[in-house]
Amino acid sequence: MTGLQTLNGSRRPSSAPTYGDPFTLISRDVDRMIGSIFGHRAAPSAQVSSEEGEAAQPLLSPRIDIYDGEDHFELSAELPGVEQDDVNVEVLDGVLTITGEKKFSRESKDGAHVVERSYGSFKRSFRLNDTIDADNITASFKNGVLLLTLPKVAEQKPEPRKIAVTG
Numbered sequence: 001m002t003g004l005q006t007l008n009g010s011r012r013p014s015s016a017p018t019y020g021d022p023f024t025l026i027s028r029d030v031d032r033m034i035g036s037i038f039g040h041r042a043a044p045s046a047q048v049s050s051e052e053g054e055a056a057q058p059l060l061s062p063r064i065d066i067y068d069g070e071d072h073f074e075l076s077a078e079l080p081g082v083e084q085d086d087v088n089v090e091v092l093d094g095v096l097t098i099t100g101e102k103k104f105s106r107e108s109k110d111g112a113h114v115v116e117r118s119y120g121s122f123k124r125s126f127r128l129n130d131t132i133d134a135d136n137i138t139a140s141f142k143n144g145v146l147l148l149t150l151p152k153v154a155e156q157k158p159e160p161r162k163i164a165v166t167g
Contacts, residue, residue, distance in 0.1 A: 060102060060122035062146075073132065073150040077124065080144040081117070087146055091134045097125045098146065 067074040077098055079087065087100040104119040128134055133151045140147050 060118050060120055062098070062122055062124060064124060071152050073152070075126070075148040075150060077146040077148075078144065079122075079141075079146055082144060084141040087141060089137075089139050089146070089148065091128070091137060094128050094134065095125055096128055096134075096137070096148075096150075097123065098148075099123045 063078040065074075065076045065078075067076075075096075079100065079102070082100055082102045086103065087098070090097050090099075099122065101121045102119050104115070106113070128150070131152050133153050136151050138149045
């Protein structure tokens with residue numbers, strides 16, 4: 001599977017040691033495995049700082065599954081709580097980029113609430129190689145899952161061309 005190469009898909013950095021959290025270890029191992037399939041190392045995810053000067057918070061990083069079919073790749077991104085209108089998919093100069101935002105929309109009348117879920121912007125980018133037909137990529141969004149279908153370019157076998165010999 002060499003059609004896609006992630007550009008910014010690593011998990012968030014943490015100041016706490018990760019050896020005690022098996023889910024963090026599994027996530028990091030899966031990122032390494034995806035990186036080894038596409039022949040690269042993932043770059044750290046970007047961080048955003050708030051206007052109030054709070055500590056920088058990592059961008060959300062949607063979980064991605066990639067399926068290598070016979071004539072296409074399928075890339076699915078898990079985007080729970082994200083509205084379809086808040087997702088953007090672009091291809092520019094051979095790079096497929098998924099961006100969007102998970103918005104916080106609940107207001108508390110008295111101002112007291114506990115928020116444990118993550119909100120904010122996300123971005124994932126993948127370099128496309130020559131085996132993908134970038135002009136015919138399609139996208140659908142259902143139940144918080146973005147599904148991209150990336151058709152492969154039809155393999156063209158070179159055929160011998162008869163050259164007339166003159167003399």
